[in-house]
Amino acid sequence: MIELSDLRKTFGAVKAVDGVSFTARDGEITGLLGPNGAGKTTTLRMLYTLMKPETGHIRVDGIDIASDPTGARRRLGVLPDARGLYKRLTARENIEYFGRLHGLDEGTLKARTEALIAALGIADIAERRTEGFSNGQRVKTAIARALVHDPRNVLLDEPTNGLDVMATRALRQFMLKLRDEGRCVLFSSHIMQEVAALCDRIVVIARGRVVAQGTPDELRRQAGDDNLEEAFVKIIGTEEGLSL
Amino acid sequence: MSPWKVVFWKEVRENARDKRTMFSTFVLGTLMGPVLFAVLISLVISVQLERAEKPLELPVIGAEHAPNLIAWMKTRGVVIEEAPADPEAAIRKRDEDAVLRVPAAYAEEWRAGQPATLELIVDRSQQKAEQTVRRVEQMIAEYSSLTATQRLLVRGISPQVVQPVLIADVDQSTPQSRGGMLLAMLPYLLILTVFAGGSYLATDATAGERERQSLEPLLVNPVGRGEIMAGKLLATLAFALASLAISLTAFALSTPLFPVEKIGIVVKLGPAECAQLFLLVAPLGLIGAGLLTTVSAYAKSFREAQTYNTLLILLPAIPSMLMALNPVKPADWMYALPLLSHQLVIEQTVRGEGVALWQAGLSIGTTLLVGLVIAFVAMRIYHREHLAISA
Numbered sequence: 144m145i146e147l148s149d150l151r152k153t154f155g156a157v158k159a160v161d162g163v164s165f166t167a168r169d170g171e172i173t174g175l176l177g178p179n180g181a182g183k184t185t186t187l188r189m190l191y192t193l194m195k196p197e198t199g200h201i202r203v204d205g206i207d208i209a210s211d212p213t214g215a216r217r218r219l220g221v222l223p224d225a226r227g228l229y230k231r232l233t234a235r236e237n238i239e240y241f242g243r244l245h246g247l248d249e250g251t252l253k254a255r256t257e258a259l260i261a262a263l264g265i266a267d268i269a270e271r272r273t274e275g276f277s278n279g280q281r282v283k284t285a286i287a288r289a290l291v292h293d294p295r296n297v298l299l300d301e302p303t304n305g306l307d308v309m310a311t312r313a314l315r316q317f318m319l320k321l322r323d324e325g326r327c328v329l330f331s332s333h334i335m336q337e338v339a340a341l342c343d344r345i346v347v348i349a350r351g352r353v354v355a356q357g358t359p360d361e362l363r364r365q366a367g368d369d370n371l372e373e374a375f376v377k378i379i380g381t382e383e384g385l386s387l
Numbered sequence: 388m389s390p391w392k393v394v395f396w397k398e399v400r401e402n403a404r405d406k407r408t409m410f411s412t413f414v415l416g417t418l419m420g421p422v423l424f425a426v427l428i429s430l431v432i433s434v435q436l437e438r439a440e441k442p443l444e445l446p447v448i449g450a451e452h453a454p455n456l457i458a459w460m461k462t463r464g465v466v467i468e469e470a471p472a473d474p475e476a477a478i479r480k481r482d483e484d485a486v487l488r489v490p491a492a493y494a495e496e497w498r499a500g501q502p503a504t505l506e507l508i509v510d511r512s513q514q515k516a517e518q519t520v521r522r523v524e525q526m527i528a529e530y531s532s533l534t535a536t537q538r539l540l541v542r543g544i545s546p547q548v549v550q551p552v553l554i555a556d557v558d559q560s561t562p563q564s565r566g567g568m569l570l571a572m573l574p575y576l577l578i579l580t581v582f583a584g585g586s587y588l589a590t591d592a593t594a595g596e597r598e599r600q601s602l603e604p605l606l607v608n609p610v611g612r613g614e615i616m617a618g619k620l621l622a623t624l625a626f627a628l629a630s631l632a633i634s635l636t637a638f639a640l641s642t643p644l645f646p647v648e649k650i651g652i653v654v655k656l657g658p659a660e661c662a663q664l665f666l667l668v669a670p671l672g673l674i675g676a677g678l679l680t681t682v683s684a685y686a687k688s689f690r691e692a693q694t695y696n697t698l699l700i701l702l703p704a705i706p707s708m709l710m711a712l713n714p715v716k717p718a719d720w721m722y723a724l725p726l727l728s729h730q731l732v733i734e735q736t737v738r739g740e741g742v743a744l745w746q747a748g749l750s751i752g753t754t755l756l757v758g759l760v761i762a763f764v765a766m767r768i769y770h771r772e773h774l775a776i777s778a
Contacts, residue, residue, distance in 0.1 A: 191607050194772055216609040223607065225775075227600030231404040232397075243393040244608040285604065 144169050144327055145190065145296055150199035152185055159185045160196070161351035167329040167344070169295065172322050174342035175331040176375060178384025182351040183331035184224050187300050190329075191221045203296055217245070220294035222302055226285040230274035234265060234284045237273060238291050245292040252291070259287040263317065279310030286317070297321055299330035303337060315341055334386045335372045349379045390610040394618025398592050399625060408587045416583045417630050420576035421637035427572070428645045428654075436649060443522050446470040446477075449489035453497075453505075456489075459530055474508050484516035485509045485523050500538075574733040575707035577634065577668050578726065582675040582700045584630025585623035589679035592619040594692035603775040616680065616769040620762060623676035628669055635661040655739040667732050667742070670751045671703075673758030674725055678702075681765040684774060706730050722746045725754040 145167040152160040160182040167173035175183050188194045190201055192212040201208045201215075208215040228237050235256060242252040260269050263283045268276065273284060282302065290297065299318070303311045318341060321328050332338050338345055339359060346356040355362055355378045359371055366374035376382050402408050448470040450457045457467055471477040474486040488506040496503040505527060509520050536546040596602040606612065642656040679696055686692035706727045722728045728750035732742045768774065 193603060193606060193775060213609045213611070216607060219607070221604065221607045223603045225600035225603040227596075227602075227604070229397075229401055229601060230599070231401045240393070240397050241604075241608060243388060244390055244605075244610050246390075246609075289604070289607075 144202075144204055145329060146200075146202040147186070147190065148200050150186060150189055150196045150201070152182075152189060152194060152196055158351050160189070162199075163348065163351070163353050164199075165346045165353060165356055167296075167327050169327045170322060170325045171343040172318060172328045172330070172341050173344045173346065174338040175329065175346050175348060176335065176338045177331075177333065177348035178379065178381070179333055180384060181333075181348045183333075183348055184300055186348070187221075187223075187298055187329075187331060191219055191223070191298060192216060193223075217292070218295055220290040220292070220297045222282075222286055222289045222297075222299045224300040226282060228273040228276070228281060228284055228288075231272060233270050233272050234276075234280075234287075235260070235269045237284055238288045241288045242291040247292060255291050255293060256287070259290060262320070263287050264313065278305045279307060279313075282306060282310070282314065286314075294326075296327045297329070299328070301332060302330055303332070303334065311337075333384060335375050336387055338375075339371045347375065347378050354378055390608075390614040391618040391621065394610075394615050395622050395625075398588065398619055398622035402588050402591065402622070402626070405591075408591070412584055412587055412626055412630060413633055417580060417633040418637055420580055420634050421641050424573065424576060424638070425641050425645065428642075428647065432646065432649060442466050443519065443526075444468055445485065445487055445523060446474070446483055447487045447489065448474060449491065449493070452489040452491055452493045453503075456527075456530060460526060463526060465526065478508050478510050481510075481513065481515070484513070484519035487523065571710075571734070572707075573638075573737055574730045575704055577631065577664065577733060578671060578703040578707070578729055579700065580630050580634045581627050581668055581672050582679075582703055585627035585672070585676050585679055586696050586700060588626045589619070589623040589676065590683050590689065590692045590696050592622065593680060593683035594686050594689045597775060598689040606775050612769045612774075613766045616684075616766050617762075620676050620680045620765060623679055624672050627672040627675055631665060631668060631672070635665055655737055660736055663736055663742070664733060667736070667747060667750065668729060670754040670758065671725060671729060673755060674761055677758055677761030677765055681761060681768055684765060684768040702726075722749040723753045725750075725757050728753070 147166070148164045150160050150163045151158070163182070163186050165173075175186065177183050185194065189196045190203075190208075192208050192215060195209075203215040203218050206215045206218065228234075229240070232240065238256050238259065239252060242255060247255065260266050263286060265280065265283050265287065268280055268284075273281065276284065282305075286299075286302075302318075303314055306314065315337070318328055318330065322343075330341075342359065344356065344358055345362055347354050347362070355365055357365065362378070363369055363371055363374050366377040368374040368377060372387065375385065379385070442464055444466045445460070446468040447457065450467060461467060470486055470488075471483065474483070474488065477483045478486060486508040488508060490504060490506065493503045493505065507520070507523060507527075509516060511520075535549065539546045539549065593602075596605065605615065638656050639658055639661040642654055645654075647654050678699055682695045682699060683692040686695055703726050707730055710727075710730050717731050721731060722745075728746075732746060732750055735742050735746075
């Protein structure tokens with residue numbers, strides 16, 4: 144479970160994140176929907192301790208990340224916006240590198256790596272150096288790398304960005320699987336359909352603020368529109384920076 | 388395995404797979420010094436041998452005014468040549484090293500017992516001509532003194548009268564120390580190897596990692612940034628020390644191939660000296676790796692880091708150049724300054740003078756201390772929030 148309360152972050156004069164609070168629960172997919180530049184990535188970066196919030200608290204499974212950032216990171220699996228792989232290492236070596244940094248013993252590491260390679264369907268590329276991978280192959284490898292330590296909480300920043308239809312569908316299936324395993328899945332997106340199709344709860348964010356949150360039904364009711372995508376546009380006030 | 392070890396081995400393995408890094412680090416970087424040095428040594432040897440053994444050729448204008456001098460010079464093996472039409476131009480164009488002109492007044496002055504003037508046309512800024520000019524001057528001085536002695540003897544005076552003071556040249560240079568002059572550039576070549584050896588890895592491991600968007604995911608792992616930095620810094624150090632070892636081995640193997648003893652010097656660069664040099668120069672690797680890592684973390688892009696790091700490699704050249712332009716007597720405090728102390732202890736080693744234990748200890752100690760301070764600065768920069776933010 145992930146709890147954020149009253150997060151703020153400014154860059155110069157720009158209030159990138161301006162009082163964001165929400166909770167992402169275990170066994171649910173929580174979607175962070177907002178146009179490009181709304182503050183989604185900055186919120187997630189504060190959540191996975193890359194940046195320090197100016198005010199507010201973040202708790203991961205009850206652990207305050209300001210007082211125990213390392214403990215919080217152990218409980219997080221993160222696919223950041225930056226998802227570069229080491230191109231002179233094979234996909235498997237990329238995954239194992241992160242597993243060793245998590246301190247996994249060799250037996251657990253082997254078992255976890257095999258399980259993720261099978262679950263993500265990347266057995267055919269596992270022994271290949273990642274140079275020249277397609278976007279889909281890169282994202283799958285990066286996800287396996289992020290989940291090698293079997294985290295309870297999974298953060299994905301715009302996971303389907305740049306993926307083709309096949310890869311996007313596979314990734315959505317995988318996210319549902321993570322949820323069904325009882326994990327807390329939090330992902331950001333500017334694609335309305337994706338959020339509508341996947342999420343148990345939706346947090347709509349615009350100009351650094353949470354402008355609405357709730358289940359899809361609650362959001363439809365709040366906007367007074369049966370079409371969820373229309374509801375999003377009404378809530379945010381513009382279509383700019385969003386995709387269908 | 389501790390996280391820093393995980394990072395260390397990953398960096399070493401990843402860079403070992405890059406043919407370009409391996410080639411530029413361990414072939415170009417390490418052999419450049421020994422090859423440059425070998426070329427220089429053989430050049431010095433061949434020039435010195437040629438100059439010393441070649442008969443002196445001297446174009447003379449107005450030889451008919453001084454037949455005795457010319458005849459005497461010929462008995463001393465000088466080949467008297469026809470002078471060029473414009474001797475000044477010939478010297479300026481470096482066609483000739485020196486031209487002797489005997490003025491028409493020479494014979495008259497000689498007969499009158501006055502100093503007879505000869506003109507030696509030379510260009511003092513020409514290093515190539517130095518040896519020839521010196522040989523001509525020595526020969527004329529010898530002729531002059533011979534004539535003076537004869538004149539005194541004719542008058543019944545002991546020639547010793549005109550030599551109240553005599554300088555006896557007691558040269559204290561040993562064959563090794565003369566070789567050391569030839570080896571004056573060795574300190575820079577070795578120090579350069581240590582800096583350059585880790586340069587590519589340091590740039591790649593921090594600025595490159597950020598540019599390829601993998602630093603952010605790396606920092607999300609439950610590992611302190613200090614540990615990640617330490618692994619990368621130590622990998623840089625490992626590459627730097629490997630470069631140094633290869634370079635020294637190449638020196639040890641190649642130096643005996645050159646007949647330096649023919650020009651009267653001994654170069655001490657055997658396995659024992661090379662092992663000592665490794666111990667003395669290795670601590671500098673920490674400063675190099677620390678600076679390279681700091682700069683790579685500070686730079687905004689890979690290109691910027693590359694540019695800075697290329698300039699950084701030139702940093703150790705500064706003490707070497709100062710010492711070459713303005714050689715100073717080694718003072719005790721100099722052994723406490725990294726780079727300067729290395730200049731001194733390396734030179735002492737190759738000159739065969741030996742390095743005192745306190746000199747080595749002071750140099751190694753202060754270098755490690757400065758290295759640790761720089762590593763600490765690198766760690767501070769690693770903790771900055773925007774380190775990982777590439778976009």
